[in-house]
Amino acid sequence: MMVRFAAVLLAYLASISVAMAQPADPLPSWNDGAAKTAISDFVARVTAQGGRDFVPPAERIATFDNDGTLWTEQPFYFQxxxxxxxxxxxxxxxxxxxxxxxxxxxxxxxxxxxxxxxxxxxxxxxxxxxxGMTTDAFANLVRDWLATARHPRFNRPYDSLVYQPMLELLAYLRANGFKTFVVSGGGVEFMRPWMERVYGIPPEQVVGSSGVVKFQIGADGKPVLMKEAKVEFIDDGPGKPVGINRFIGRRPIFAFGNSDGDLQMLQWTTAGSGARFAGIVHHTDEVREYAYDRQSKVGKLDKALDAAAASGWTVVDMKRDWKEVFPSLTVAGAAKEVKP
Amino acid sequence: MMVRFAAVLLAYLASISVAMAQPADPLPSWNDGAAKTAISDFVARVTAQGGRDFVPPAERIATFDNDGTLWTEQPFYFQxxxxxxxxxxxxxxxxxxxxxxxxxxxxxxxxxxxxxxxxxxxxxxxxxxxxGMTTDAFANLVRDWLATARHPRFNRPYDSLVYQPMLELLAYLRANGFKTFVVSGGGVEFMRPWMERVYGIPPEQVVGSSGVVKFQIGADGKPVLMKEAKVEFIDDGPGKPVGINRFIGRRPIFAFGNSDGDLQMLQWTTAGSGARFAGIVHHTDEVREYAYDRQSKVGKLDKALDAAAASGWTVVDMKRDWKEVFPSLTVAGAAKEVKP
Structure with missing residues (x-):
């Protein structure tokens, strides 16, 4: 009896010491597996002072596609x-x-x-x-829409259909000295009004497609920026490395996408010297979200999936790798409090 | 005698306590005067927690023209x-x-x-x-040129002809939670290779003019970005607020320029609500640098000087307001160590 008690006590003490030795998991919504390990290993390598793969904080640039990578893109792009x-x-x-x-x-x-x-x-x-309106007026329309519109299937605000595991990944990277950027085919004026609140990514770290904007002095003598009905830049496919060069001016060491529109961003990121990480979100979960890849009209993932296999990029299997997909609505509110 | 000794002692003690109460001057190369006071007062107001003019750190965006504002632009633009x-x-x-x-x-x-x-x-x-070359090859040409070329009048490296008072101002703003940006008519690919080292401003905070860049897969299968002989964007005059909107996506609360090419940036900055600062470097010192304004071919300052008088913007008189113009060559080396 005494021996058994001692064994239980020892096991208990051991469990305490393990718990004390392990810091809280920074990626609690990720199941253990190859994807989570690849992310943690990469971050450990580039942040290890004196290590072979150490990268100074100023060069820890991480870029994320948005539609289908940070939030849902079905049944059609939210924009x-x-x-x-x-x-x-x-x-x-x-x-x-x-x-x-x-x-x-x-x-x-x-x-x-x-x-x-x-x-x-x-x-x-x-x-x-x-x-046909000022940039300020457009930003207000976007904010008003997000506050009232609901997704047809989930009946939730569109900006609550963000991926909880990716919110954790953004925060984890920032806690390790990374500067996180969105590099999206979406319109930059559509994304900036809400991404700081939802992702903790400030406007100056949002790269996207844009229309022509003109400076004008209004009738009241005040300057305004007018949005014109003319495409200026498409930040998609081969446009993504171009957008990265134009807006960031430094090659990322870490990039995440989910479709063929991200292929060139992942190629550009991994072609740099030193440690590099490329990740793809593979939509495999028709119950909790959607399942689509090579044949999809929205977010087609075909060439980039082949490239991932050939190059050893990390493919996240949403069904298998993610414990949760969306934040609970209460947590979504909390996510909105994230500061950059 | 005893009374006199006591008075001297008191005066001495008082001088010590004054010296102890005053922190080191963050702008030592600025002479006391209206310009220095306007800068210090503005920073104090927007950083005072609970004050009427308090601005949260994320919104403390400061933009600086480069040619003639942060470094010399005579006898012609260094680019x-x-x-x-x-x-x-x-x-x-x-x-x-x-x-x-x-x-x-x-x-x-x-x-x-x-x-x-x-x-x-x-x-x-x-x-x-x-x-006709890759972005990487061009950046190397710029670095090599800066390491060897010398200014015809001062016989110094071009990147040592930066204004010591402005280096102090950049550091002072950053120490007070500002994010400092360059917004220049100069080419963005020409500026990014050296501005982090010289100004402490990383590539992603440099906004400038640009040429078209194309993504290509090279003969070795590696992706490159090729610079094409086509202008894409001119970040000057009315292009500056457009560039600020495109790259930063948030209106500055503080802006500094020196020519009519900065007029619209200063108008855009000061038209926002809340506390705003607009500054102009007026080149009045032909002995230590150059003297020019309304008639100059390079860096013409005419309409913006009138706007400054009408709007109460801060005009820096280089001759009167700056104790030093350039860093000593030793100090210039130190300035190069500035980290973002």
């Missing part, structure tokens, strides 16, 4: 949901839209006719809803 | 000196330049013919020397 809602809200001021495509199709919920309008139609919708 | 030196170095590979303007004029030091080639000629020279 399009914003544009569609804007068309509905603006329709009373545009009576011609009742008879003009692609607006007619959108207002009549004629998804076949809308699809038939193709990329050209989508661009018309984006231009009609993203231009 | 042009780089381009001219490149033409000379590249001439053996371009025999046609011997007979082709504006290259012929430059190689023959025919300043009249060079001037006659005008802005178009200058652009040809910039394109011939800034394109």
């Amino acid at each position: 399009l949901a914003f544009a569609f809602d804007r068309v509905k809200a603006m329709a009373p001021e545009h009576p011609d839209w009742k008879t003009r495509q692609p607006f007619k199709a959108l207002l009549e919920k004629d998804s076949k006719a809308l699809a038939a309008s193709g990329e050209k139609g989508l661009l018309q919708i984006v231009m009609a809803t993203h231009a | 042009l000196a780089f381009a001219f030196d490149r033409v000379k170095a590249m001439a053996p590979e371009h025999p046609d330049w011997k007979t082709r303007q504006p290259f012929k004029a430059l190689l023959e030091k025919d300043s009249k013919a060079l001037a006659a080639s005008g802005e178009k000629g200058l652009l040809q020279i910039v394109m011939a020397t800034h394109a």
Whole structure:
């Protein structure tokens, strides 16, 4: 009896000492496995003072795609949901839209006719809803929309459909001296109004596509920046390394994407000398989120999946690797308090 | 006698306590006066917790023009000196330049013919020397040039002709939670290779003009970014608020310039709500540096000087307000050690 008591006591003491020796897991929503290990190992290597792979903090640049990497991108990019809602809200001021495509199709919920309008139609919708106003006015529209709009399947605010494991990864990297950037095909003016609150990433660390903006002195003598209906830069595919060069001016050592639009960013990142990390979020969980890859219209992942296999990049299997996908709505509120 | 001794002792003790109460001057190269006071007062106001003008650190964005504001811009922009030196170095590979303007004029030091080639000629020279190579190769050319070239009047490295009072101002702002940016008409690829070392401003906080860059997979299968001979963006005049919006995405609360090319940046900065600071370096010291303003071909300061008088912006009189202009060459070395 006494021996058994001593054994229990020893086991108990051992469990305490293990608990004390292990700091809190910085990635609690990641299941143990190859992906989590690859991330932790990389961070340990580049932050080990005097180690062979040490990288000074100023060079610890980490870039993240947004749609499908930090938040959901199905059933269509959330920025399009914003544009569609804007068309509905603006329709009373545009009576011609009742008879003009692609607006007619959108207002009549004629998804076949809308699809038939193709990329050209989508661009018309984006231009009609993203231009002809000041940058400040547009930012307010985005904030108002996020506060009221709900995702059709999850019935939650769009900015609560962010990936809890990726929020933890962003915070973990920053705690290890990384500077975290978004490098997205999304519009930069659409992303900046909320990313500091939701991801802890300030406006100057958000790289994206943009339209032409013009400086003007308004009627009241005050300067404004007017958004024009003209594409300036598409930060997607081969545009991502170009955007990284233009906005950041330093090659990342760590990059995460989820689609073929991220292939060149991952190639550019890993082609640098020294330790490099490339990660891909593979959407494999149709129950908790969505499952799609090579055949998907939105977020097609085909060439980049082959490149990952050939180059040893880390592929995150959402179903297997993530304990949680979205923050609970209460936690989402907490996530919004994250500071840069 | 005893009374006099006591008075001297008291005065001495008082001087000690004053010396102890005053922290070291963060702007030692600035003479006391309106400019220095305006800067110190502004920083005190926006950093006073609970004060009416308090600004959270994330919003303490400070933008600085470069040519004529942080370093000298006479007798011509240093980037042009780089381009001219490149033409000379590249001439053996371009025999046609011997007979082709504006290259012929430059190689023959025919300043009249060079001037006659005008802005178009200058652009040809910039394109011939800034394109047709990778971004990495160009950065190396800039670093090599700075290490060897000397300014024609001062016979010093170009990157030692930076203004000591402005280096102190950058450090002072950063010590008070500001994020310092360069917003310059100069080429962004020309500035980024040295600004972190010289100003403590990392590449991602340098905004400038740019040429088109294209992503390519090289013959060795490695990706490169190629600089093309096509202007993409001119970050000058009305382009400065546009560049600030594009790269920073947040309106500065503090901006410094020295010419009419900075007018719109200063207007944009001061038109925001809350406390705002606009400063202009007025070149009034032909002995220690140069004296020029309304009539100058380089760095013309005319409309912005009128706007400063009308709007109460701070005008720095270089001759009167600056104790030192350039760092001593030893101190310049120290300045190069500044970390972001």
